[in-house]
Amino acid sequence: MKTKYDDNGDARMDKALTAIAILIGAIMIISLTTNPIITGTKEGDRAPNIVGKAYNGSGWLDFDLSTYYDSSWSMENNNTTGSQWVMIEFLDTDCGYCWGAAEEYQGLSQYFTPENPNWDGPHVSFMASAAELTGLKGHDSSREEIMAFRDMTPGEMCNSSNQDCSTRGGSPYLIPFIDDLDKSHMDKWGIPGTPAYFLIQPDGIIAWASADHEGETPGDAIYRIVFKEYIETLHSESLSQGGV
């Protein structure tokens, strides 16, 4: 077989190698100077943003989860900034498990705040994203039902439409309830069922996902992650200042 020699072939190959070398050089520089974190719902991922409407007790207002974040936060300055951690619960007001967990979640939401004299750790902002899990018996939620669930007002039926929302355990919530009746946020976060909890660092990175820690409650997770880091930070600061 006769091989045809291409006089001009080397220019294309030569420059292809040059272009690839430039590309590889750029990629190496970028990969050595950055540490990309993907957006997702696993621990260590950047939490997908949530934008929509949330009920805060007085009305349905614009909500943007990213406004809670502080990009300058780091674990090293956990106690020195006014940054807040975020605990979010994905629930359905007709979900029996969410109904049962409401008393504890509501209690926690008022515990890890600067207003509580018994808690001097970093502020943890609680919120809930209320979806309607369609196709399940008695699951017919609405904004009115979300408001009734949050405020414990009578007239709406929660817990598979079996109980008046005002009869749930605990006290009225003071936290924002995000409208996710179309399940768009749940789908975006890839959450198969409720309740699901996520603890998010002040920089927007997921620190804890309940699905990965069976048996650990949101309160346990806050003590284990937020408070432990806080104590360690205080301890290292104390040592650097000559204390014990």
Next chain:
Amino acid sequence: MEMLDSNTILAVMVIPMVLGFLLISPIGESLAALVSDKFPSLKTLRGRLLFGSLLIATSGFIVASMTLWISNTISEGAGFCVANNIFSCDDVIGNDDYNKVPMIGISWAWLGILVYTFFLWVVMSINKEPDAEWVGSNIKLGFMVSTAGIFAIIWLMYAELQMGKICPYCTAAHMGNILLIYGFWQMGKLYDSGEWHKQ
């Protein structure tokens, strides 16, 4: 990096692109006359088109690399561009609803850097062997790919409109693509006229 404002960095990166555009534009001849003694290849239209396009592709590649760098550092929480402003790369590149190529799934920044690598190869190989028989097809290839980039630019402009934010780095990369369409079109015109080889 923290020493310089992000807009200043971008302005420096775009200088070669502006020079490249001036070279391939109608005023390129008079501009090149100032330096043609040192760079004789700029005396010809072919030389100006090739060198100008090379400058644009190089600048575009650097800007696209910087966009990928920003894309990666945003996930660290770095505030590279000015936040709470209509010009914000953080908000545009960091928006996970729009920052990936539909269906393919890679980030637009990655696509940008790959496309500019292709442009660099096309222009550099023509520059190396301007009289080779494959030059005509390479010019057409460059023109087609850069023209296809218009669809991506329109989609990204739509995304920026939806977000109400503009990323100056992305815009600079888009400008480079548009300038290369013009560059390849001019090269194709020169090649088809038969004047290419005479130069």
